[in-house]
Amino acid sequence: MPLPLPTSTSPNTQRTQRTHRQFSHAAAPTATEHLPHIVPDLLPYILAVVLGSVGGASGSSNDDDDSGSDSILNSDKSPLELYDTADAGVAVRARRDIRRGELLIAELPLLVWEEGMSAVELRRWTDALTDSARATLFSLSRRSDDTAIAAEMHDNTDESAPIRSANGFQLQLPDVALQVSSREGSGIVSDGDRNRNNKKNPNPTPTPPTHASFLFPHISRINHSCLPTCAQAMDWSTLRMEVYAMRDIPRGGEVTIEYLPGLVAMSSEPRKRKLKDTFGFECKCGLCSASLHTLHQSDSRRAELADASLSLADPHTQLDRQGMIGQLERIHSLLTLEGYTLVPEFTHNHVSRAYAVFRHLRSTHIADDSQSQSQSKV
Ligand SMILES: [Zn+2]
Numbered sequence: 001m002p003l004p005l006p007t008s009t010s011p012n013t014q015r016t017q018r019t020h021r022q023f024s025h026a027a028a029p030t031a032t033e034h035l036p037h038i039v040p041d042l043l044p045y046i047l048a049v050v051l052g053s054v055g056g057a058s059g060s061s062n063d064d065d066d067s068g069s070d071s072i073l074n075s076d077k078s079p080l081e082l083y084d085t086a087d088a089g090v091a092v093r094a095r096r097d098i099r100r101g102e103l104l105i106a107e108l109p110l111l112v113w114e115e116g117m118s119a120v121e122l123r124r125w126t127d128a129l130t131d132s133a134r135a136t137l138f139s140l141s142r143r144s145d146d147t148a149i150a151a152e153m154h155d156n157t158d159e160s161a162p163i164r165s166a167n168g169f170q171l172q173l174p175d176v177a178l179q180v181s182s183r184e185g186s187g188i189v190s191d192g193d194r195n196r197n198n199k200k201n202p203n204p205t206p207t208p209p210t211h212a213s214f215l216f217p218h219i220s221r222i223n224h225s226c227l228p229t230c231a232q233a234m235d236w237s238t239l240r241m242e243v244y245a246m247r248d249i250p251r252g253g254e255v256t257i258e259y260l261p262g263l264v265a266m267s268s269e270p271r272k273r274k275l276k277d278t279f280g281f282e283c284k285c286g287l288c289s290a291s292l293h294t295l296h297q298s299d300s301r302r303a304e305l306a307d308a309s310l311s312l313a314d315p316h317t318q319l320d321r322q323g324m325i326g327q328l329e330r331i332h333s334l335l336t337l338e339g340y341t342l343v344p345e346f347t348h349n350h351v352s353r354a355y356a357v358f359r360h361l362r363s364t365h366i367a368d369d370s371q372s373q374s375q376s377k378v
Helices: 040-053 119-127 131-138 148-154 161-167 175-179 191-200 268-279 292-313 321-338 349-377
Strands: 080-084 090-094 103-107 111-113 168-172 211-215 230-235 240-245
Touching (some): 040 111, 161 168, 161 211, 268 292, 292 321, 292 349, 321 349
Antiparallel strands (some): 080 090, 103 240, 168 211, 230 240
8 A cells, every 4th residue: 555645633633544445245244243353563553553542532443332333334333234236246335325424434453564565574574364354354355456556566476466456545654653662562651751762762762653544344335436425534542433424324325535635626537547557457446437527527626725734735826814714615605516515634634634624713713603693593
């Protein structure tokens, strides 16, 4: 998964990017979760992330939350189920009516690894999987396209590589991970300690990882769409990836997520090319397979979105307060027209954050307004 970096808004609400696979018809997921199989070098960092995030702002999933941690596709409790599509293998849909904002699944990773590990290291690591974890892993689909990335991967003797590539998420680790002192797992130090250490030590500790790859066996079955119905976010305090409905989904409606950040400001051709280059698949989502007329309208909106976000990001534009709000309003109406319900991720992190705050304030303001109007009517 040699993917570009995600532009997250915060560690606990970090959007993700992932690779795509065509779903193969696989056995239903098991009803128990595996303990994550983490490469030894990464373990201290991942533990630091979890410890550093406990008690943080998220807390959206907890052990009492039936809709979250216990959710396994096709179990009675899950709002999600697998189904056969006519042309794209198995996909995920709503078992019942789903309300916007619902947490649909919160899942521990099966695997956590680093890109760039050698084939020998990876083989040794995957050989240590338990039988049931291995069975789960090998029940997932594998990348089979013939792009350069895939060809490189197939030179590898590691049989799990095309599966990891097709089903993994590459995530940016929260800053807390950077406070771990060494890859030998000696513990966690403060930034100050680390700086002192670096000044005195002629052989400073290796640069801590900024990213790691995660494979979530159930979430990996959810298809990509350029107009997704759901969004994923990592809760680092529990090491679970959560998927939320971003709109009401009727029973039987497909559950989709967006695999890459930044697609919202790309028109169809570069967007499809990027998906193809990165994951080796041809996007045939509802938008990408819409009529030329619809695609053309969408492309114009997305080009305008790119323009608006760039004007906010460009320090030379020197927008005044009114100008900024104007651009944010413009983004908002373009997204509404497009039917894009996620909090978008633009190339510049701070634009994404500014829009997220703007949208929140805007919805609060509208709610306040309608409340005061209804009160004045009374
Ligand atoms: Zn698409």
